[in-house]
Amino acid sequence: MAATSLVLDGSTGAPLQEQLAEALRAAILAERLAPGTRLLSTRALSEQLDVSRNTVLNAYSRLLSEGYLVGQTGSGTYVARELPERLLSVRRATARVPERRVDAPALSKRGAAVASMPPLENxxxxxxxxxxxxxxxxPSLDGFPSELWGRLLHTRWQRSWRDLMSHVPAAGHPPLRRAVADYLATARGVRCVPEQVLIVNGTQQALSLAAQVLLDPGDAVWVEDPGYVPAHGALTAAGATRIPVPVDAEGLDVEAGRRLRPDARLAVVTPAHQFPLGVVMSERRRKALLDWAARSDAWVLEDDYDSEFRYEGRPLPALQGLAPDARVLYTGTFSKVLSPALRLGYLVVPEALVDAFCAARRYIDRHSPILDQAVLADFITQGHFSxxxxxxxxxxxxxxxxxxxxxxxxxxxxxxxxxxxxxxxxxxxxxxxxxxxxxxxxxxxxxxxxxxxxxxxxxxxxxxxxxxxxxxxxxxxxxxxxxxxxxxxx
Incomplete structure (x- = not known):
C-alpha cells in the first residue's frame, strides 16, 4: 500500500485519525487493498504520512473494532478476508420460487373478530x-415544557446512563412507581402502595393486561354506551362479550347493566369524566357499581384518563379509594397531561393480583422504556408535574x-x-x-x-x-x- 494513495487534509477541521480511517475503509471496499493484505506498521505509516503515531494507532483501532482489519500477534495488521458488509447483508436468492396466491389469511376466531372491528373514525x-x-x-403542544424536559433528560443520562442500559422490573422503574403512588394518594384519593403500581405503555395496554388476566373467552363485560371505542379492541382480542350499558346524566346506568347481564365479570367505566359525554358519575351510582362488583365477584376497571383538568370545585375521589376492599383496578395516563408520544401510564391493581399482572406484562414487552420512566420520575418528584x-x-x-x-x-x-x-x-x-x-x-x-x-x-x-x-x-x-x-x- 502506497502512502501517496491516502490523502489527508489538515485544513478541513476533520480529525486526521477519522480521515485516515475513512481513507483506509474506502481503499478496502474498492479492493485497492485486497483481502489478506498486510498493512504497514503504525510507525512506518506515520512517518510516510507525516502524522503522529497515535493518529495511525487510533485509525487502525477503529477499523479493527469494526471488522475491516484483523491483527495477528507478532505478525502485523491485515485486511479482513470477510468484510462486515458481507456478514451483515443477506445473499439474494437465485432460485426462482413458484408464486402461490394466498386467498385469505388464516386468522384465529379472535383475530378475525379484531380485524373486522370498524376503526375509530379519524x-x-x-x-x-x-x-x-x-x-x-x-394536550397543548405549545404548553409542553420542552426545555425543562431536555435538561432533565440530559442530567439523568449523565448521572446514571449505565443503570439505564439494563432491564428494570416488569412493574416499572421503582422511583416512578413511588412518585405515582404518592401523587395518586394526594390528588385522587387512591389507596395504594408503590408495589401495587404498574407502569404501562398507556391506558390501552392497561386494558389489554386486565382483559388477559381477568377474562376468559365468552365472559361478559359492561362497557359504556356511548363510550371509549378503542377499549373494545382489547376486550374483543380476549374473546370477551361486550355488553353496551346506557349512560345518562348520572353516568353508567348500573341497574340497566344488572338487567342486561348481572353475571358480567368486568365493567369498564370513566366515572370522573365520562367519555365522550363528559358527565360525572353520581355518588349513588358509584356505590351501586361497587356493590354489584362485590356481590358478583366481578371487577371494575376505572379509567381516569383526564381527571387532572377540573375547573370548578373539588373532584370526587376515585372509585378505587372509596372502600379498602373495593374490587377496582385504577388506570391513568400521562398522554393527556404531557404528550401522547410519551406512551406512559399506570395501572393500580389489588395486592393479590400484582404477581399475575407482572407475569403477564413480562411476556408482552417486558417493561416500558426506562429512560423515559426515569426522567418522568424526576419531573414528578421535583415538583414540575404539579x-x-x-x-x-x-x-x-x-x-x-x-x-x-x-x-x-x-x-x-x-x-x-x-x-x-x-x-x-x-x-x-x-x-x-x-x-x-x-x-x-x-x-x-x-x-x-x-x-x-x-x-x-x-x-x-x-x-x-x-x-x-x-x-x-x-x-x-x-x-x-x-x-x-x-x-x-x-
Missing amino acids: PAAGMAPGHMAFRMGL RHVRRMRVLYAARQQVLVEAARRELRGLLDVEPLHTGMHLVGWLPEGRDDREASERAAKAGLVANPLSAFRLHGQGRGALLLGYACVPEKELVEGVSRLARALR
Missing part, C-alpha cells in the same frame, strides 16, 4: 399538522370559555355547545334529526376535526352531536374554527 387523517381545531385527546398541571388547568379553562363564547355567537341554531367543569373537549348537540356523520364530513372538508358522537355508540339511536376538542387549540384558531364550522354546517 377525520384528522391526512390533514396538515397545522389544522388543530377541534382535535380531541391532545406546576405543569396547574398551568394547563388555567390554560384549558380559558380555551374552553373562548370556545363556548364563540359558539354562542356563531353557532346558534346549528350546534348547542354548553360548558363543562371538567375535561379537554365539549359536546356540540345538533338539531334533532340532523346526521352527525354528515356534519362531521362537512367539517372535515372545511379543514376541521369534529368527531361524530354516533361513532362512539354501539346500540340505539340518539341525538346527533359533534365532539369539539379545545386543549391543543390556540384561542385565535378556536375562534376561526368556529367560524369555519358555522359556514360548513349551514
Whole structure:
C-alpha cells in the first residue's frame, strides 16, 4: 500500500485519525487493498504520512473494532478476508420460487373478530399538522415544557446512563412507581402502595393486561354506551362479550347493566369524566357499581384518563379509594397531561393480583422504556408535574370559555355547545334529526376535526352531536374554527 494513495487534509477541521480511517475503509471496499493484505506498521505509516503515531494507532483501532482489519500477534495488521458488509447483508436468492396466491389469511376466531372491528373514525387523517381545531385527546403542544424536559433528560443520562442500559422490573422503574403512588394518594384519593403500581405503555395496554388476566373467552363485560371505542379492541382480542350499558346524566346506568347481564365479570367505566359525554358519575351510582362488583365477584376497571383538568370545585375521589376492599383496578395516563408520544401510564391493581399482572406484562414487552420512566420520575418528584398541571388547568379553562363564547355567537341554531367543569373537549348537540356523520364530513372538508358522537355508540339511536376538542387549540384558531364550522354546517 502506497502512502501517496491516502490523502489527508489538515485544513478541513476533520480529525486526521477519522480521515485516515475513512481513507483506509474506502481503499478496502474498492479492493485497492485486497483481502489478506498486510498493512504497514503504525510507525512506518506515520512517518510516510507525516502524522503522529497515535493518529495511525487510533485509525487502525477503529477499523479493527469494526471488522475491516484483523491483527495477528507478532505478525502485523491485515485486511479482513470477510468484510462486515458481507456478514451483515443477506445473499439474494437465485432460485426462482413458484408464486402461490394466498386467498385469505388464516386468522384465529379472535383475530378475525379484531380485524373486522370498524376503526375509530379519524377525520384528522391526512390533514396538515397545522389544522388543530377541534382535535380531541391532545394536550397543548405549545404548553409542553420542552426545555425543562431536555435538561432533565440530559442530567439523568449523565448521572446514571449505565443503570439505564439494563432491564428494570416488569412493574416499572421503582422511583416512578413511588412518585405515582404518592401523587395518586394526594390528588385522587387512591389507596395504594408503590408495589401495587404498574407502569404501562398507556391506558390501552392497561386494558389489554386486565382483559388477559381477568377474562376468559365468552365472559361478559359492561362497557359504556356511548363510550371509549378503542377499549373494545382489547376486550374483543380476549374473546370477551361486550355488553353496551346506557349512560345518562348520572353516568353508567348500573341497574340497566344488572338487567342486561348481572353475571358480567368486568365493567369498564370513566366515572370522573365520562367519555365522550363528559358527565360525572353520581355518588349513588358509584356505590351501586361497587356493590354489584362485590356481590358478583366481578371487577371494575376505572379509567381516569383526564381527571387532572377540573375547573370548578373539588373532584370526587376515585372509585378505587372509596372502600379498602373495593374490587377496582385504577388506570391513568400521562398522554393527556404531557404528550401522547410519551406512551406512559399506570395501572393500580389489588395486592393479590400484582404477581399475575407482572407475569403477564413480562411476556408482552417486558417493561416500558426506562429512560423515559426515569426522567418522568424526576419531573414528578421535583415538583414540575404539579406546576405543569396547574398551568394547563388555567390554560384549558380559558380555551374552553373562548370556545363556548364563540359558539354562542356563531353557532346558534346549528350546534348547542354548553360548558363543562371538567375535561379537554365539549359536546356540540345538533338539531334533532340532523346526521352527525354528515356534519362531521362537512367539517372535515372545511379543514376541521369534529368527531361524530354516533361513532362512539354501539346500540340505539340518539341525538346527533359533534365532539369539539379545545386543549391543543390556540384561542385565535378556536375562534376561526368556529367560524369555519358555522359556514360548513349551514
